[in-house]
Amino acid sequence: NAGVTQTPKFRILKIGQSMTLQCTQDMNHNYMYWYRQDPGMGLKLIYYSVGAGITDKGEVPNGYNVSRSTTEDFPLRLELAAPSQTSVYFCASRPTPGNKETQYFGPGTRLLVL
């Protein structure tokens, strides 16, 4: 049982390049989330999904896209990388139903845009 896995661990992008951050969970969780953590700040929600085929914007969605074709995978796409997207990205999942359940976080992907 691997939990939530994220790849890559670290990536350097040039301005204007594109990439996909991968997130996979093996716990059969319906809910999945993408957060970004800027230096010295808390985590902010980018996008979330309440099930396969269903996604919605969070607090800071500009510059990102997501898809959820399977329960297990929730990739985050950066189309035109900008220095402002330099951050650590965390993927999380949680089971349903109920408010008491905890989100399970992946180890994070560190992204540097130069």
Place this chain on the structure above:
Amino acid sequence: AQKVTQAQTEISVVEKEDVTLDCVYETRDTTYYLFWYKQPPSGELVFLIRRNSFDEQNEISGRYSWNFQKSTSSFNFTITASQVVDSAVYFCALSESTSGTYKYIFGTGTRLKVLA
């Protein structure tokens, strides 16, 4: 609006001192959950505790204790006899339930430095 405030940006203590990390939250929900996470220098997020809005009992787990007070909308975290290994960034988070999305709203974190 949902909001979590951690006013202490950074705290430094000497080993074996007690330290309290403050967390103040805002929500219109009557049902909600509060969390504390630890982020050590390695960067991962480590779950510490979850508390629901109907349970105001304090909780103790080893050297860790939590004080939840709805009257002041606070959920403070105390480390007793701090150790160097406690050095980390600590985040408080609020989970809202009204929309059914269970999104987290995080505070900005408190960096704790425990000096030997």
